[in-house]
Amino acid sequence: MTARSLSTVAFAPGVGRPVALRRDAPNASITLRGLSKSFGDKPVLRDIDLHVPAGQFLAIVGRSGCGKSTLLRTIVGLEGPSSGTIQVAGGRSDAGRIMFQEPRLLPWARIVDNVRVGVRNGGSKADARKAALAALDEVGLADRAGEWPSVLSGGQKQRVALARALVSHPQVLALDEPLGALDALTRIEMQTLLERVWREQGFTAVLVTHDVSEALALADRVVLIENGAIALDVAVDLPRPRRRGSVEIAKLEGAILDKLFGDIERPTDESPLHREAVA
Amino acid sequence: MRLDLRSLQSFIIPVGLILVWQALATAGEISGTVLPAPTAVFAAGWRLALSGELWSNIGVSAWRAAIGLAIGGGIGFTLGLANGASRLFERLTDPTLQMIRTIPHLAMIPLVILWFGIDETAKIFLVALGVFFPVYLNTLHGIRTVDSQLVEMGRAYGMSNWALFTRVVLPGALPSIFVGLRYALGIMWLTLIVAETISASSGLGYMAMNAREFMMVDVVVLSILIYALLGKLADSAAKLLERATLSWHPAYLSV
């Protein structure tokens, strides 16, 4: 695809290594080869080749309905591919965890028991509880362990969901717009939290988001999906923690938005804002 | 204990009605053969309680109700679970059950008497048939409407089928199952009253019908009141159970 190769040249790819501080688990790399997925006779993903090195933070952006969620669900095995292969190498067979757009907490289980859902089977109940409490502590909610989920705020619920995803120390964490429903301030807080645990645990992260600036704040690499294929693959080689609104981020953001809206003429009222940001 | 004015307010009208009733009866405005005074009803209750007749009849009725509920509710619950879990099972059994449901179960009384005579089996059968459908339908509905996103989460997080059932599906279906249970309790008493009144040689309904033959209106009224009391008791028990098991539900979060 010409669009892809052009942009690849333009952004001089080179996958940035994450600045990981500590690695508890061996991480898994993800390799998709010729992945296609259709629902009925409606193709959603077409022949996707993608390699995500172990420990990388990958963000997937794209218009609504372009197949981001489908791609993510296929990676973690919630959907089977129509053709092609998915390989999660160097990891356990159940290496991945997914965080959904909604918290999806069990309303009838206490918060600590909700986190315990994420603990792998096999250990004792007491160990599972201890692990759950530790994970809750990590997201700053240890003091709410005995409460019902219904009393938490939206952001707190998502933090519990994050604790549930992290408690088993996954090697791959798939995130499907987990912050989409949060207000701007809570979002930034959650992004900081997410970046911190990723740096601490060093798992391979695949984040689906419709927010390009979120992708650029967090990811080592941003992939743009269009018409079920990869239209853009950009390395974000910027030091962390990243300063929001820095010139480099604004440049990348403008370029990605250009590509996103390019084919349908970007609305003119967006252009001054964009130029201002780049200047 | 918060027994303040508010909770007393709900007693004003019932107590007032009983007082008016008593006053009218004492003044001779209501004939004792139509509606005996509350004191007369109470006296009849005292008399039957002392002779032990009251307790044995209540016991027999409560036992029939319980056995019928256990059998009909148990089968309804099991079939509701099975049909909720398996589409194949539902296709096999649900159409037949829906067909049977169109028959009002009390219409079966003549047939049931022909089959079982007027012994215990007849009453238990009718109660079981009556409670079966509300329990079955609401269990099935509860399971079908469990949040599919939670089920998907459970699967994605590696729950076994059993864990998925006990930790996600059943708790999710519980509110609906309780609706079915409380509805079933109402039908249970109703069925029993009708069945005992028509054909029985013991039980509260029998006590009432027997008293009617001897024109003992006080005992008839007593039986009716005890039926009401038992119905209220069963409903309160179900409510308590519901409160205990659904303490997570925002509707019950009182803390």
Ligand SMILES: Nc1ncnc2c1ncn2[C@@H]1O[C@H](COP(=O)(O)OP(=O)(O)OP(=O)(O)O)[C@@H](O)[C@H]1O
């Ligand atoms: N289970 C399914 N059955 C049929 N079609 C589906 C199914 N899941 C997704 N689709 C279709 O696949 C396409 C891509 O859906 P997907 O959810 O992956 O989009 P998305 O990029 O995540 O969108 P959004 O940003 O709105 O979440 C849509 O057209 C959708 O209708």
Ligand SMILES: [Mg+2]
């Ligand atoms: Mg989506």
